[in-house]
Amino acid sequence: MLDLLVKNASLPDGRSGQDIAVRGGRIVEVAPTIAAQAAQTLDAAGLMLTPPFVDAHFHMDATLSYGLPRVNASGTLLEGIALWGELKPLLTQDALVERALAYCDWAVAKGLLAIRTHVDTCDPRLLAVEALLHVKKKVAPYLDLQLVAFPQDGVLRSHGIESLRRALDLGVDVVGGIPHFERTMTEGAASVKLLCEEAERRGLRVDMHCDETDDPLSRHIETLAYETQRLGLHGRVNGSHLTSMHSMDNYYVSKLIPLMAEAQVSAVANPLINITIQGRHDTYPKRRGMTRVPELLAAGIDVAFGHDCVMDPWYSLGAADMLEVAHMGLHVAQMTSVAAMHQCFAAVTSAPAKIMGLDGYGIAPGCHADFVLLQARDPVEAIRLRAARLAVVRRGKVIARTAPNTAALDLPGRPAQVDFMPRRDG
Numbered sequence: 001m002l003d004l005l006v007k008n009a010s011l012p013d014g015r016s017g018q019d020i021a022v023r024g025g026r027i028v029e030v031a032p033t034i035a036a037q038a039a040q041t042l043d044a045a046g047l048m049l050t051p052p053f054v055d056a057h058f059h060m061d062a063t064l065s066y067g068l069p070r071v072n073a074s075g076t077l078l079e080g081i082a083l084w085g086e087l088k089p090l091l092t093q094d095a096l097v098e099r100a101l102a103y104c105d106w107a108v109a110k111g112l113l114a115i116r117t118h119v120d121t122c123d124p125r126l127l128a129v130e131a132l133l134h135v136k137k138k139v140a141p142y143l144d145l146q147l148v149a150f151p152q153d154g155v156l157r158s159h160g161i162e163s164l165r166r167a168l169d170l171g172v173d174v175v176g177g178i179p180h181f182e183r184t185m186t187e188g189a190a191s192v193k194l195l196c197e198e199a200e201r202r203g204l205r206v207d208m209h210c211d212e213t214d215d216p217l218s219r220h221i222e223t224l225a226y227e228t229q230r231l232g233l234h235g236r237v238n239g240s241h242l243t244s245m246h247s248m249d250n251y252y253v254s255k256l257i258p259l260m261a262e263a264q265v266s267a268v269a270n271p272l273i274n275i276t277i278q279g280r281h282d283t284y285p286k287r288r289g290m291t292r293v294p295e296l297l298a299a300g301i302d303v304a305f306g307h308d309c310v311m312d313p314w315y316s317l318g319a320a321d322m323l324e325v326a327h328m329g330l331h332v333a334q335m336t337s338v339a340a341m342h343q344c345f346a347a348v349t350s351a352p353a354k355i356m357g358l359d360g361y362g363i364a365p366g367c368h369a370d371f372v373l374l375q376a377r378d379p380v381e382a383i384r385l386r387a388a389r390l391a392v393v394r395r396g397k398v399i400a401r402t403a404p405n406t407a408a409l410d411l412p413g414r415p416a417q418v419d420f421m422p423r424r425d426g
């Protein structure tokens with residue numbers, strides 16, 4: 001007897017008419033026709049079943065704080081950091097926990113079941129760290145939360161290494177950094193070395209905010225790739241943002257990208273944030289500021305799209321919808337070929353799962369029975385429609401449902417209803 005049987009699903013790799021059998025929280029079989037008894041059946045009716053959305057770059061300590069204590073008037077990164085500085089002394093643990101849990105509710109509703117969140121370690125009280133460690137434990141049955149020790153004010157600039165180490169001692173999973181915010185290029189490079197060595201000693205992964213600037217001479221990614229290589233951290237280091245790469249000299253980048261590939265450093269672009277925050281010192285032409293996603297992918301580098309912010313000092317919008325993130329990434333990077341659009345879908349599913357080192361991720365026998373039924377037939381349609389999450393399943397149990405997106409029409413001689421999915425004959 002199965003716990004759950006999904007009938008007639010399409011999968012992101014293009015297979016259609018698949019049944020998925022679940023027992024004990026795991027997928028036990030994927031095949032065209034499975035004729036076993038099941039406690040519960042979910043008819044996919046030909047629509048696409050995808051592994052859950054994954055967000056490899058977020059700030060859950062700041063989320064849903066929009067307007068506290070005021071709104072970011074200029075919309076710049078630096079005013080956002082200053083505003084976060086004003087908010088920090090006013091934070092309470094209860095309010096942090098409540099906002100984070102509320103965001104996780106939104107995430108589950110949108111089929112987003114794994115999030116890597118940076119947590120500011122510069123406050124010596126480690127209020128946000130303790131709050132998010134509590135949240136991580138609380139949401140573990142339905143959402144995988146991975147925490148990054150993030151010295152927002154610069155680990156050297158703010159003398160923050162001791163509080164960062166205490167955060168890691170408390171159980172924070174990943175070592176973060178922000179080299180471009182240190183006082184000088186030299187100190188930025190020194191911070192990369194210091195933090196990578198800390199990760200190496202502890203056997204942890206690294207994920208740095210790296211070169212989130214339009215300055216083409218901000219080249220900390222080069223140091224990050226070098227330290228990864230030197231310390232043998234291959235495949236465990238990620239550079240987040242990397243926006244300076246947008247403005248770098250092409251000749252320099254032709255050397256840099258192979259160095260990243262050699263060190264197996266992955267990249268996370270944050271299209272919603274990068275497109276609103278970068279290029280703010282430009283008149284016209286105005287740079288887009290997102291890193292070179294197609295070029296990185298062509299070099300075999302793992303690239304994910306992150307949400308980064310939702311309703312916080314840096315970004316006023318957002319609703320935990322990774323399809324909205326993929327949609328923006330596709331447009332900003334002009335990834336409009338069919339193959340590239342599939343890569344944009346992978347950038348919010350399988351790529352961030354790999355970057356975070358999630359185990360048992362995917363729709364295959366042995367994987368966790370975690371998946372999302374979308375009101376779409378393939379990845380391109382999912383992005384085009386920011387498709388409704390008809391059912392969200394965690395460990396074989398449906399934990400969220402959304403009604404299909406349809407509109408009723410009252411037009412002479414026209415259909416009574418539209419769902420924005422054109423007929424496919426044959």
Ligand SMILES: [Zn+2]
Binds near residue numbers: 057058059240308
């Ligand atoms: Zn960030």
